[in-house]
Structures are given as structure tokens and as C-alpha cells.
Amino acid sequence: MKTAIQDVLYLAPMAGITDWPMRVLCYQMGADYACSEMVSAIGLMCAKKGNTTYQRLLAVHPEEKNTACQIFGSDPVVMAEAASKVTELGLFTSIDINMGCPARKVTGGGEGSALLQTPELAYKIMEAVKRSTHLPVTVKTRLGYDEDSMNAIELGRAAQTLKLSWICFHGRTRRQQYSGKADYAAIARLRSELSIPVIANGDVFEGMDATRILRETGCERVMIGRGAMGNPWLFRAARQAISGEEIIRETLDDRIDMAMRHADLMADYKGEDLGVVEMRKHVGHYVSGIRGAAAIRRELNAVGTLDELKRLLMTLKTGTIAEEEIVK
Numbered sequence: 001m002k003t004a005i006q007d008v009l010y011l012a013p014m015a016g017i018t019d020w021p022m023r024v025l026c027y028q029m030g031a032d033y034a035c036s037e038m039v040s041a042i043g044l045m046c047a048k049k050g051n052t053t054y055q056r057l058l059a060v061h062p063e064e065k066n067t068a069c070q071i072f073g074s075d076p077v078v079m080a081e082a083a084s085k086v087t088e089l090g091l092f093t094s095i096d097i098n099m100g101c102p103a104r105k106v107t108g109g110g111e112g113s114a115l116l117q118t119p120e121l122a123y124k125i126m127e128a129v130k131r132s133t134h135l136p137v138t139v140k141t142r143l144g145y146d147e148d149s150m151n152a153i154e155l156g157r158a159a160q161t162l163k164l165s166w167i168c169f170h171g172r173t174r175r176q177q178y179s180g181k182a183d184y185a186a187i188a189r190l191r192s193e194l195s196i197p198v199i200a201n202g203d204v205f206e207g208m209d210a211t212r213i214l215r216e217t218g219c220e221r222v223m224i225g226r227g228a229m230g231n232p233w234l235f236r237a238a239r240q241a242i243s244g245e246e247i248i249r250e251t252l253d254d255r256i257d258m259a260m261r262h263a264d265l266m267a268d269y270k271g272e273d274l275g276v277v278e279m280r281k282h283v284g285h286y287v288s289g290i291r292g293a294a295a296i297r298r299e300l301n302a303v304g305t306l307d308e309l310k311r312l313l314m315t316l317k318t319g320t321i322a323e324e325e326i327v328k
Contacts, residue, residue: 007032008242009210009235010168012201012225013070013096013140015103016281020061021265025258026228030235033066035140038098038106041073041082056270060091067091068138072098074110074121076128087133094165095133097126099141099155102174113174116145119154126162136165140201140223143186146175152190160196167194168223171202178226184216191218199223207237207247214242230285232258252290256313259286263309276309283313292316 011018011026013035023034039057047054060067069092073079083095099122101112108114115122130137139159144150152169159167169190171182182202191198200219204210205227213222228234233250240247250258262282266275280300287293296312303309 008214008221009033009238010199010221010223011035011228011235012168012223013038013068013098014225014229015101017229019056019269020059020064021262021269022228022232022282023067024061024063024265025232025262026235027063027065029232030239031224033068034064035068035070035096036092038070038072038101039082039086041071041079042075044071044082044085045078058086058089058091059269066093068094068096070096070098070140071129072101072106072111073125074115076121076124079125080128080132083129083135083137084132087135092135094136094138095129096138096140097129099139100168100170100174102142102177107174113142113145116142116149116151116155116174119151119158122155123158123162126158126164130162130164137162138165138167140168140170142170142172142174143183143190144173146173150186153193156190156194156196156198160194164196166197166199166221168199168201171200182213184213187217187219197221201225203227204234204238207234207239207241210238211241230259230282230288253317255286255290256317259283259313260310262286263306267306272306273304276303276306279309283309287313287316290316 009030009032011023011031011034015037018035018037026034037057044054069086071079071082086092086095098112099115106112141152141155143152156167169187171184171187187200198219199221200213200217201223204213204222204224210222224234237247263279266279269275270278283300284297287296299312303312
């Protein structure tokens with residue numbers, strides 16, 4: 001049975017990935033919501049007027065329909081000030097608090113998933129941010145800091161008490177980083193114990209993975225992260241799978257065309273020189289699993305213009321590579 005779905009498919013915040021070009025492509029492929037790259041609260045408050053780094057981090061494209069700004073920090077006052085500043089921009093539809101990033105450079109400052117070790121401070125941050133903005137406030141976190149402190153329920157109850165809009169759980173601990181498998185059963189237990197809406201996150205790389213995570217966690221929404229890199233079609237496939245429709249696979253031409261479209265958007269966003277440099281990591285994902293990908297990756301560092309990048313990508317189309325050579 002085909003079922004129409006809405007407000008189900010969310011693009012996770014990813015540093016260096018979910019800028020507005022990536023978000024626009026994912027919206028075009030079916031995402032209902034997207035989140036910015038994480039923004040340092042103290043960095044934002046200390047940035048001088050005209051700082052290009054933060055101008056870019058906070059840029060939103062007119063095509064975006066439901067984009068949150070994710071902020072991170074460990075000082076409730078600074079987090080509240082940052083949330084207020086983001087709100088004043090009038091560009092974002094909600095504020096997300098990062099309590100899940102496992103990167104050492106973040107947790108080393110007591111931020112991100114390190115807040116799982118200080119639930120009282122996490123509560124104060126949520127409370128301060130909630131009071132500072134009229135926008136919906138949400139939280140993204142993990143199951144715990146490590147296997148001996150699976151205390152995500154404390155953050156969930158805090159978010160619930162403060163009437164935040166939802167909380168997203170990635171099904172791993174901070175110590176696991178991205179190793180092993182996401183624990184959907186643990187997310188299901190959290191959902192059953194909380195009345196606040198819970199969003200499930202972790203290990204969605206194919207359309208059918210979206211149906212599985214929703215089924216096994218009992219959640220009504222799924223947040224997709226790494227699986228979308230070089231694969232905006234994952235949102236289309238997930239929607240088709242959830243709706244009971246046949247999943248339409250992208251072709252080789254689709255991949256190359258999307259990579260070129262992404263490159264054009266990146267050039268609009270950061271200028272051609274920097275945009276082409278930034279596209280190198282994205283192209284690596286777009287060509288993953290295609291015969292000839294290794295050669296493309298080797299040549300990427302020598303590419304300096306959009307035309308050169310597109311000519312390089314076109315070699316995949318004009319060579320002997322066939323559509324069936326995409327490895328799924």
C-alpha cells in the first residue's frame with residue numbers, strides 16, 4: 001500500500017558537509033528538514049562584523065523551507081546569546097543544540113557529547129536557550145558518553161520538562177564514535193519512556209534502512225547523516241520505501257549531473273576557487289563505487305576551475321563505464 005508521508009525525513013547536521021548547497025540538493029530530493037553545520041556559540045559571539053566564516057555558516061538559500069541552525073557550547077549564557085543572535089537573523093525555523101558531536105576538539109572543551117557527562121549543565125543550557133528565543137528548540141545527542149554511562153534518558157527528560165520540540169538520539173555512545181552498529185533497541189526504549197517526540201538516527205544508507213529504523217525504534221521521524229554524502233537521492237529512496245513505492249535507483253549520468261550541479265552551487269556559495277577545492281571531498285562520495293573512481297580522486301587535487309572539474313567528471317560519462325557499473 002502506498003502511503004503519503006510528510007515531516008519524516010531529516011538531514012542531520014554535519015560539519016563541513018551540510019552547508020546550503022548540500023541542503024538545497026537534499027530538499028530537492030525529498031528532505032523535509034535540514035540542519036546547518038554546527039556553529040560555535042562563543043565563536044559566533046566573538047566574531048567581528050563581516051566575518052566571512054560565520055556569514056557562510058549562517059547563510060540560507062531561498063529554496064530552503066525548514067532549516068535549523070545548530071549551535072554548540074558549554075556556557076549557558078553564551079549559548080543563550082548565540083541563540084538570540086541566530087533568531088534575530090530571521091533565516092532559520094528552529095535552533096538545535098549539539099549534545100552529540102563525538103569529535104575530540106569539541107568534547108575537549110566540555111561541549112557536544114561531553115555534556116552527557118554533565119547532565120545538570122546540559123539542563124541549564126537547554127533552559128537558557130529555550131528562554132532566549134521564540135523559535136522551536138531541539139536537541140541532538142547520543143545514548144551516553146560510554147557503555148558505563150548510558151544516561152541519554154536524563155537529557156530526554158530534561159528536554160521534555162523544558163518543553164523542547166523534540167530530541168534526536170544517535171544510536172551509539174560517544175566512545176563508539178561511528179564504530180559498530182547503531183542500537184535501535186536502545187532508541188526504542190528511550191522513545192517508550194519519553195513523551196517528547198523522539199527522532200531516530202544512525203546507519204541509514206539505503207532507502208529500506210529508513211523503514212527499518214522507524215519500525216524497530218517506533219519513531220515517526222528519521223534523521224539521515226553520513227548516508228546522504230554524495231547521495232541526495234537517499235531521501236527520495238527513503239520516501240519511496242516508506243510509502244511502499246518502487247525505489248528508483250540513480251544512474252551513472254544522474255550521479256555525474258548531480259555532482260556538477262553541486263559544484264555550481266558551491267561556486268555560487270564560496271566563489272569558484274574555494275568552491276572547487278571544497279567540492280573535492282564531495283566528488284569523492286559521488287563517484288564512490290564507480291569504475292574509474294580511483295583515477296578521478298587522483299586527479300582531483302590538480303583541478304582548479306569549474307570547467308576542469310566538469311571535464312574530469314565527464315570522463316566517467318564518455319569512457320567505457322556503464323550504468324550497471326555503479327556498485328550498490
